[in-house]
Amino acid sequence: MPRPIRATFDLAALEHNLSIARARAGDARVWAVAKANAYGHGLLRARRALDAADGFALLDIDEAVRLRDAGVRKPILLLEGFFAPADLAPIARHSLSVVIHSNEQMAMLESVRPTPPFAVFLKINTGMNRLGISVEQIGASLARLAATGSAAGITLMTHFADADGPEGVTAQLARFESATRGLALPRSLANSAALLRHPQARADWVRPGIMLYGCSPFADETAQALGLMPVMTLTSALIAVRHLAAGERVGYGGTFAADRAMRIGVVACGYADGYPRHAPTGTPILVAGRRTRTVGRVSMDMLTVDLEGIPEAGIGTLVTLWGEGLSCDEVAAAAGTVSYELLCALAARVPQTERA
Numbered sequence: 369m370p371r372p373i374r375a376t377f378d379l380a381a382l383e384h385n386l387s388i389a390r391a392r393a394g395d396a397r398v399w400a401v402a403k404a405n406a407y408g409h410g411l412l413r414a415r416r417a418l419d420a421a422d423g424f425a426l427l428d429i430d431e432a433v434r435l436r437d438a439g440v441r442k443p444i445l446l447l448e449g450f451f452a453p454a455d456l457a458p459i460a461r462h463s464l465s466v467v468i469h470s471n472e473q474m475a476m477l478e479s480v481r482p483t484p485p486f487a488v489f490l491k492i493n494t495g496m497n498r499l500g501i502s503v504e505q506i507g508a509s510l511a512r513l514a515a516t517g518s519a520a521g522i523t524l525m526t527h528f529a530d531a532d533g534p535e536g537v538t539a540q541l542a543r544f545e546s547a548t549r550g551l552a553l554p555r556s557l558a559n560s561a562a563l564l565r566h567p568q569a570r571a572d573w574v575r576p577g578i579m580l581y582g583c584s585p586f587a588d589e590t591a592q593a594l595g596l597m598p599v600m601t602l603t604s605a606l607i608a609v610r611h612l613a614a615g616e617r618v619g620y621g622g623t624f625a626a627d628r629a630m631r632i633g634v635v636a637c638g639y640a641d642g643y644p645r646h647a648p649t650g651t652p653i654l655v656a657g658r659r660t661r662t663v664g665r666v667s668m669d670m671l672t673v674d675l676e677g678i679p680e681a682g683i684g685t686l687v688t689l690w691g692e693g694l695s696c697d698e699v700a701a702a703a704g705t706v707s708y709e710l711l712c713a714l715a716a717r718v719p720q721t722e723r724a
């Protein structure tokens with residue numbers, strides 16, 4: 369018998385979440401953002417449920433080529449563009465769409481002038497201060513792009529820093545609009561948070577990621593309230609049960625001490641499976657479908673749970689780390705992070721199955 373841990377993927381849920389994104393997008397076209405191996409869900413698996421998307425957005429040329437080899441003829445957007453001049457030949461050959469965010473990339477394009485031309489998304493920095501040309505450079509960049517003859521269509525793009533937070537999109541959107549006024553070019557602005565909360569930012573191409581995988585981009589609104597369904601469910605089982613006397617401690621560092629006699633369970637799941645090591649005592653977890661809490665430190669291959677009120681729990685009892693019945697968002701929040709990080713961190717050693 370293998371270790372009892374597994375990740376189960378519900379592709380119908382993925383399809384459902386995409387339909388919610390589609391409905392919110394109105395007339396805009398939808399990039400299904402599938403970077404980081406489709407947020408840990410498996411790129412080619414996710415693709416099968418994302419047929420209704422207008423294209424896929426990811427980072428690596430290799431991943432884009434895997435999609436092309438699997439028969440995907442839709443647009444595929446490289447969100448960070450290319451990294452070296454040698455990347456341009458495969459980009460042109462596979463007709464990938466490409467973000468250009470820097471003058472260095474522009475210079476590479478000018479030196480290679482690849483054919484056939486491909487679609488360019490010109491990324492403009494409007495306040496995120498990560499990638500993007502400055503608003504002052506838009507005119508010059510458009511002229512340079514046109515002169516290369518390598519751009520088959522240009523879309524103007526920006527990325528919001530706080531679409532999920534109190535600042536929203538107002539300031540960046542105003543900056544973008546004033547800098548691009550009068551340019552008759554399509555636009556792409558919205559991530560999941562902007563798509564869900566700021567309909568004025570839908571523009572022509574939206575870029576939802578996390579919502580497709582059934583998690584909420586917001587700290588103050590649950591996935592369930594947004595109508596999203598979890599796609600990845602991480603389960604395992606108890607492999608030991610023990611009784612602690614009052615005062616006895618659990619795990620490395622003895623960070624948790626029983627304040628009275630208690631029963632605890634040992635779960636076959638640790639940080640080497642992708643469970644966050646910094647999840648503190650009290651992180652929610654389901655045992656036999658009942659909600660309880662982790663106790664003590666997460667170790668590499670195991671973690672421990674409080675079995676109070678779950679007398680039926682014994683060796684072999686099903687444990688849900690996150691997914692159906694317990695949102696990954698909640699576990700992430702308890703661990704001081706976001707669901708994105710947990711989903712992407714699912715370890716290669718965890719066996720994966722699809723829900724029938």
Ligand SMILES: *Cc1c(COP(=O)(O)O)cnc(C)c1O
Pocket residue numbers: 401403447527558559560561575576577578579585
């Ligand atoms: C990851 C990413 C997205 C998707 O963001 P979510 O918050 O997962 O919806 C959109 N646009 C860009 C440029 C990204 O890098």
